[in-house]
Amino acid sequence: MRTPTKVLIVEDEVHALMGLAELISGWGYRTETARDGIEGYEKVLAWDPAIVVTDLKMPRMDGLGLLTKLTEAGNNMAVIVLTAQGSVELAVDAMKLGAYDFISKPVDATRLKTILANATRQLDTELELEVTRRQLRQSGVLGALVGHSRSMQEVFGLIERIAPSNVSVLITGESGTGKELVARTLHDLSDRKGRPFVAVNCAAIPETLMESEIFGHEKGAFTGAMERRAGCFELAEQGTLLLDELGEMPIGTQAKLLRVLEERKLRRLGARTEQDVDVRVLAATNRDPEDAVAAGSLRSDLFYRLNVFHIHMPPLREHREDIPDMVNAMLAEMNQKHGRHVAGMSASVQEKLQQHEWPGNARELRNLMERAVILAPDGGLIEVAHLPSGFGRPLATPVPIGDGNSVSVRVGATVGEAERLLILRTLEFTGQNKTRAAELLGVSLKTLHNKLKEYEYQRESGGI
Template sequence: MNQTKKTLLLVDDDSAHRTMLKAHLGSEGYEIIEAVDGDVAVHLARERHVDLVLLDLKMQRMDGLEALAEIHKHKPELTVIIITAFSSVENAVEAMKQGAFDYVTKPVDSDALSLTVKRALDFKSLQQENSTLKQRLGEKFDLGNLIGSSQPMQELAETLALVAPADATVLITGESGTGKELVAGAVHHNSQRKDAPFIKVNCAALHENLLESELFGHEKGAFTGAAEQRKGRFELADKGTLFLDEIGDMSLTTQAKILRVLQEGEFERLGGAKTIKVDVRMLAATHKNLEQMAEEGSFRQDLFFRLSVVPLHLPPLRERPMDIPALAEHFLKRYCDKNRKDIRSFESEALEALLAYAWPGNIRELENAIERAVILCLEEQILLQHLPVQVRQSYADNSERPFAIRPGLTLKDMEKELILSTLRQTDNNRTRAAEILGITRQTLQNKLKEYGLT
């Protein structure tokens, strides 16, 4: 790794010690700026480009803790490593609480110092890359309520960012409750049609005749009860987007009419003779295997190919367990706000149970479980007893706890714990661990590096 462009600010009032550290770090290709005391370091950090600060705790004019606070007041993103005598480790830990990245003890071990500096710079680089990516995604694509940092969700976000601005038909597949409607909404709201109507139809909820009337509209007297003319969803969606949910439940007759609209952009209302032209982008979703249905003859093959110009698949929640904590926190906040409750977090056993359960109903089932828990909870934490019986039973039956969540863990801590426990389960087989976690092997490697576990 070429370090020549990295600049370190070395702060120590002991000139001999400073000279020794400068010689070692300089030999590794770093550019070194020296400061003889904390007040000088604060000035240099403000005025010069610095990638990392090595800051001694004990100095005469301004000690390390005070200098750390002043440096972060002006440059909160600047990485700082504390240098301390072994007897002052408590102060070094206090410095870490105040934002220092890590500390090294005197007498400084050269190899340990090199490793700590490299780890700090690698972590800073990763933070900058993540920040840049988030900014670019934020500028180009609004994910709305699509939540998750797992590899499948990252890949989905990247694909959506490319697909949404185009005008292609999109087929969204996945089990019930995986969030297909949210994906459709994200496509529309990031498309050129975002200011036009977004119309949704659940094809499974309506009988064939009612569905045709709903989609294409009807003229007065077209059938018993048709007391007046009514526009269908295609007309209402003109210049916008029409989302057909559970399109696999549609009859072959209705499928033929949908195909005509896709190919020619026209149709007639039920009971009408006038051909109506529309400009509609169509999105469709199903939990069924349309390709197999097309082979069996229960779904039109030509319509299947027209719909699946851009296929998007949503993985079930059990294949992306790393997203469960973030989703649970999201739903906790939503239903606390809705029910005017002040529940701060999940008790450790409750979180373990959420992570251990397979969630056959996917995100929808998780959301319902959290809403129920919020309603039942009278404490400041969601407890195991507040979760549905099937979640508690699954937890009780799982005698081998794949991970252990301790009170006070952050979401980052939980992610680290989940990675470590999965590696233990797989005897440190990183390829298998990545598959279980729903991420690529490279992403797992990056996570391990981020947490200093390499």
């Protein structure tokens, strides 16, 4: 049988206090009473109610004072405020402080009963979600993230602590480690869940279009601007915006971004007026942000503004013990996606997964599992034959490329020549897969494309 929800009633007028207690207890709630905010706070500490119904104007400590103390103490109970006629402004102040709802005096019993029922349902839902999250974390799962290892559990703990807030977070890690999954999990565990989650890869946007993509533009703001267009901030209104590969954003755009973060206002390109924005901003980079600041590609003031909290995603090679759990989760997802029923992996495949260096990290594992699920027999196991040719080859030793020679550089070659040779040989090794080559080289796809354009120009002009 369900335990009745505990409701504390705080009211200085005795007849109103007794009347509310009798009314609410008659609806099946357990009730306690207090005559002012100080006594009410003491009852909260001693009795731990789920809901507090409090008057606003009381001696010693009023309702706003009680609500403030409860908020500062981190209590997550629902507070329902009673307001006298003409005190709507105070009720609004109470809502800003975190009150669940308010009701005017004289109290409408039907409305109060509805508010109490809604608050109880919300508290029950939050409790269920908290229990579910705790159970999932104990089983090595948080959102779309999987891992029992110490490093991943540390990431989970940090995500759970900061997800409910609106602070900016800087997420770092090598390409493919799951930085966007961290951002999505932060969004899904916040009260912004259900609102837009917008992810923007700054490396994939041409510099000439960057400001328009981020901030939007008015019709006629520049050549080709045929109509008004909302930017990423507007698309993410009341939700979360992830700026991926932040270090690839032009310095001038970074300055404008900093102003939006500080003032919570933006102006579309070509607009005369500013508009308010309510967006939680997360940023991600596969570079060391302090190195980027030192190199001048990331503004130091923007770095400090975004780096309120820092989450670092470890490379897969540093938490190999999580690979079996990750594989099981990916296998279930890929079976559902492709309508397959692959049962699992052979022992030889599991051994190869543990030996592999994983330069592409979790993204590489995901792509590998999708390929294997498609090739493996329905109801059977993934075998070595279903893995790419040469998978598991150690990357620490020279790899024969093209004509059978390993990558070598003549003494006296310039850094530019060595860089060009490494890029072209890596492209040969990946079968001209630029995304894979960029991951192996540890650069963004945009940087790789720029280098290839530079080499093409040099070749056409006779430079190489």
